[in-house]
Structure formats: structure tokens, C-alpha cells
Amino acid sequence: MTAFVAQRPIRALYMRGGTSKGVFFLPEDLPADQNARDAVLQRVMGSPDPYDKQIDGMGGASSSTSKVVIVGRSTRPDCDVDYWFGQVAVTAPLVDWSGNCGNLTSAVGPFAIHRGLIDVPADGIATVRIWQANIQKRIIAHVPMRGGQVQELGDFELDGVTFPAAEIRIEFLDPGADDGESGAMFPTGNVVDTLNVPGVGEVVTTLINAGNPTIFVHASAMDLHGVELQPDVNGNAALLQRFEAIRAHSAVVMGLAESAAYATEKRQHTPKIAFVGKPAPYTSSSGKAVTADDMDVAVRILSMGKLHHAMTGTGAVAIAAAAAIPGTVVADVLGGARTGIRFGHPSGVLAVGAEAEEGADGWVVTKVTMSRSARRLMEGTVWVPEDIG
Incomplete structure (x- = not known):
């Protein structure tokens, strides 16, 4: 008989950002060890899944829906929060932390506000200064507020998203600056x-x-x-x-x-x-x-x-x-x-x-500037086997 293994809850927020959606966490809600953390995040999403469906997890079996985000208070004086993005492979045992998700970037500011990580105005526009830790870049999100809450619904339409929502303006600062890992904007020195x-x-x-x-x-x-x-x-x-x-x-x-x-x-x-x-x-x-x-x-x-x-x-x-x-x-x-x-x-x-x-x-x-939108889909806990991570 298989030994009994209990499950443990992990606090999380499931959000759409732009034309993607993912599971958002605070750093303290996940294991500090990177290997243990990645194992937990793969299990949360239902990966690796040889059936390519992620039936036993939160993932949606596509690159747009198999994503995880970690957001915490920043130690940088020029930023409010640090943001890590993980692309969870559907069939392979991999969480790829090599880049950013620009779509889910639009949900980082709202998440930080929902979790009380920053002070924001009750009404108007909250300016959230984000440090994208994967690619070492600064991003500014302009999040609409109403009555002390993030304004999530509105009339802004984004092709690729079925329902309209409130507009969030995003500014990607110095996107081509040398980050020490990806190198210069044109790594070969040529535009072609x-x-x-x-x-x-x-x-x-x-x-x-x-x-x-x-x-x-x-x-x-x-x-x-x-x-x-x-x-x-x-x-x-x-x-x-x-x-x-x-x-x-x-x-x-x-x-x-x-x-x-x-x-x-x-x-x-x-x-x-x-x-x-x-x-x-x-x-x-x-x-x-x-x-x-x-x-x-x-x-x-x-x-x-x-x-x-x-x-x-x-x-x-x-x-x-x-x-x-x-x-x-x-x-x-x-x-x-x-x-x-x-x-x-x-x-x-x-x-x-x-x-x-x-x-x-x-x-x-x-x-570089563009507009996106974001919305909370579900808030609570995700469950993983206690022996994972």
C-alpha cells in the first residue's frame, strides 16, 4: 500500500495580465531553495505532463497559461517591488527564469497593491516602480485606483482578451541597455x-x-x-x-x-x-x-x-x-x-x-510604452503534496 502523503496549502493569487495568466506568490510563501521552489511551482502548474494538458494543476497547457510570478518588496531605492517571472514548461521538467513576461508585467502592480506591499492613493493613478529581476530592467506601471481598490473593470479593449477592463499603462525603461547577461541591444554590433x-x-x-x-x-x-x-x-x-x-x-x-x-x-x-x-x-x-x-x-x-x-x-x-x-x-x-x-x-x-x-x-x-489590463481571477491557496520541495 502506498504511504499516505498529506497536502499543504500555499497562499496564491491567480491573475490575468494582458493576454496571459499565471499564479502569483510572495517570496516568503515559497521555499528559499531554488530547486525546491521550482519543484513546487512545477507541481502547482501540473508539470511535467506527458499528456500535454496540465490536468493535475493550475496550468492551461500553453505558453500563455503556464506561468508563475513572484513579487516582493524591493531593496532598491529606485523601485517599489522586485518581480521574478518563471515560464513553466508543460511537458518538460523545467522552469525557465531567463526572461520576462511583458503581459503579466501589467498584473505586477495590481498584485503588489492587493498584497499591501506599497502605499498608493485611494483614487487616481498609482505609480508602481518595478524591478524586473530576470532581465535587470526597470518598468513603471500606472495602475488606476478607485475607492482604495485597484480599478479592474473598465472599457479598455485588448485584442486577445475577451472582456474589456481598466487600462494599465506600462513604460519599459531602457529596454535595450546592457544588463550584463543578455549584453548590448544588438549583441553582434549589427542591426542585421x-x-x-x-x-x-x-x-x-x-x-x-x-x-x-x-x-x-x-x-x-x-x-x-x-x-x-x-x-x-x-x-x-x-x-x-x-x-x-x-x-x-x-x-x-x-x-x-x-x-x-x-x-x-x-x-x-x-x-x-x-x-x-x-x-x-x-x-x-x-x-x-x-x-x-x-x-x-x-x-x-x-x-x-x-x-x-x-x-x-x-x-x-x-x-x-x-x-x-x-x-x-x-x-x-x-x-x-x-x-x-x-x-x-x-x-x-x-x-x-x-x-x-x-x-x-x-x-x-x-x-517603450504600451497599454495592457489585468484582473484577479481567484484568490486563496493552491495545494501541493507535502513531500514536494
């Missing part, structure tokens, strides 16, 4: 690089560190148009293998992985890879007609080996940064650099803006 990828051949890329390390390629280089939806890409195993070969090879070129095999096995969350095409009409995943006039450029991004259903928040940061700098793949498709653009993604259109300037050492992006 032609890479010879084993098994694929020559591919023109922009390798950029902004938001998260990101690789941009022309849609045409992948025999695509840039307006594809998930079924067009995720059912094509050969195409996904080509994307992964480029992504893994680029990770080595960017100094992020010791080998392509390491990038595929241990660094699945970053770098991201995106493909860019000219504006063209398509029907979004919700059935809404998107016209060529609605956008300046069409962009699709892959996350954890699959086409994302909308756009990652950090992908939007990278798009804005690359669009503002002449010569990049994004600027090339745009027909020239722009500091504010609308791009089409599988769920609709998103507007982003960047502040960029050219200095003695090249181009610098000082700020």
Missing part, C-alpha cells in the same frame, strides 16, 4: 546579420535585446506572409523545426547559450523568434476582420516552440525598439524607422511607441 543555420541555410535576421532577447526574420524567408494564425503554423512540424533551428543557433550567436542543443533543452523561453510581413488583410482568431489599413506591419511570434495566440508583451517591446532603429528587419518591412506603429498579430492589432536616439555608440532606445 546573415546567419548560416545548419539544416536551414542562410537567413537574414535582426538579433535584438529589448524586452526579451528576440530574433526577427522576414516572413518570406520562411515561405510565410506574416498574417498566419496558430493552425497554419503549429500543425506544421517541419516549419516549427526550422524556426527552432534558427532560434537555437541565434541563441549561441547572441551569447545566450553554449550550444544550440542547450538552447533547445534548457533555454526554451528566450530568445523569442518572430517573423515580419507587409500589411495584409486577414481574419483574426476571434473571427474579426483585420484590414491592411489597420496596421503598419504584420508580426507573429513563437513562444515555447509554438505560434503565440496574440503577441507577447516583451515581443511588443522588441517590435517597438526594432521599428525605431533604421536598418532592422522590422524597419525594412516598414519602409523606414518609426517611433510609433500599429502591428497586426493573430488576435488583432496593437499600438506601441518607442523613444530612440542615436549617440556616439549607436542607437539607444530609452523607453
Whole structure:
């Protein structure tokens, strides 16, 4: 007979942020040891799951819904809270802490307020200064308040999210600054690089560190148009293998992985890879007609080996940064650099803006702005077996 093992409760908050959702924790609610913590977080989400469903956990069996966040008071004088993001692999025993989630960033400020980590005004806008510990970057969230509570409901509509909510404005500060790990905004020193990828051949890329390390390629280089939806890409195993070969090879070129095999096995969350095409009409995943006039450029991004259903928040940061700098793949498709653009993604259109300037050492992006929304979905405790962690 199997020995009896009890379960233990862990305080948590389940939140949607942007087009993602995840389980949020305070640092003190999780084990201090990293291995024990990761084991607990995998069990919370129901990973690793060979059935690819995460039935026995909180995860939703996609990169957008298998996420965890830890937020605590910051020791930095220029920030209010520290924020760690973990991408939990669905089928593999892995929590990838290598990058940020720009979508869940929009829920960090509200979470900090819900948990009483900061003092905020009863009404108006609460300014929350966030230190993103994964990528060593500062982010400012502007959270609406009403009657001493976070205003969660409103009329702001975000393509990829079914219901409207209150708008949260996000500012990503110096997203391309050298963080010591990802390196300079353009790690090769070039705005474009032609890479010879084993098994694929020559591919023109922009390798950029902004938001998260990101690789941009022309849609045409992948025999695509840039307006594809998930079924067009995720059912094509050969195409996904080509994307992964480029992504893994680029990770080595960017100094992020010791080998392509390491990038595929241990660094699945970053770098991201995106493909860019000219504006063209398509029907979004919700059935809404998107016209060529609605956008300046069409962009699709892959996350954890699959086409994302909308756009990652950090992908939007990278798009804005690359669009503002002449010569990049994004600027090339745009027909020239722009500091504010609308791009089409599988769920609709998103507007982003960047502040960029050219200095003695090249181009610098000082700020990227966008709007998102966030909402509490459930509050209470999650349960894990007592012998985990």
C-alpha cells in the first residue's frame, strides 16, 4: 500500500495580465531553495505532463497559461517591488527564469497593491516602480485606483482578451541597455546579420535585446506572409523545426547559450523568434476582420516552440525598439524607422511607441510604452503534496 502523503496549502493569487495568466506568490510563501521552489511551482502548474494538458494543476497547457510570478518588496531605492517571472514548461521538467513576461508585467502592480506591499492613493493613478529581476530592467506601471481598490473593470479593449477592463499603462525603461547577461541591444554590433543555420541555410535576421532577447526574420524567408494564425503554423512540424533551428543557433550567436542543443533543452523561453510581413488583410482568431489599413506591419511570434495566440508583451517591446532603429528587419518591412506603429498579430492589432536616439555608440532606445489590463481571477491557496520541495 502506498504511504499516505498529506497536502499543504500555499497562499496564491491567480491573475490575468494582458493576454496571459499565471499564479502569483510572495517570496516568503515559497521555499528559499531554488530547486525546491521550482519543484513546487512545477507541481502547482501540473508539470511535467506527458499528456500535454496540465490536468493535475493550475496550468492551461500553453505558453500563455503556464506561468508563475513572484513579487516582493524591493531593496532598491529606485523601485517599489522586485518581480521574478518563471515560464513553466508543460511537458518538460523545467522552469525557465531567463526572461520576462511583458503581459503579466501589467498584473505586477495590481498584485503588489492587493498584497499591501506599497502605499498608493485611494483614487487616481498609482505609480508602481518595478524591478524586473530576470532581465535587470526597470518598468513603471500606472495602475488606476478607485475607492482604495485597484480599478479592474473598465472599457479598455485588448485584442486577445475577451472582456474589456481598466487600462494599465506600462513604460519599459531602457529596454535595450546592457544588463550584463543578455549584453548590448544588438549583441553582434549589427542591426542585421546573415546567419548560416545548419539544416536551414542562410537567413537574414535582426538579433535584438529589448524586452526579451528576440530574433526577427522576414516572413518570406520562411515561405510565410506574416498574417498566419496558430493552425497554419503549429500543425506544421517541419516549419516549427526550422524556426527552432534558427532560434537555437541565434541563441549561441547572441551569447545566450553554449550550444544550440542547450538552447533547445534548457533555454526554451528566450530568445523569442518572430517573423515580419507587409500589411495584409486577414481574419483574426476571434473571427474579426483585420484590414491592411489597420496596421503598419504584420508580426507573429513563437513562444515555447509554438505560434503565440496574440503577441507577447516583451515581443511588443522588441517590435517597438526594432521599428525605431533604421536598418532592422522590422524597419525594412516598414519602409523606414518609426517611433510609433500599429502591428497586426493573430488576435488583432496593437499600438506601441518607442523613444530612440542615436549617440556616439549607436542607437539607444530609452523607453517603450504600451497599454495592457489585468484582473484577479481567484484568490486563496493552491495545494501541493507535502513531500514536494
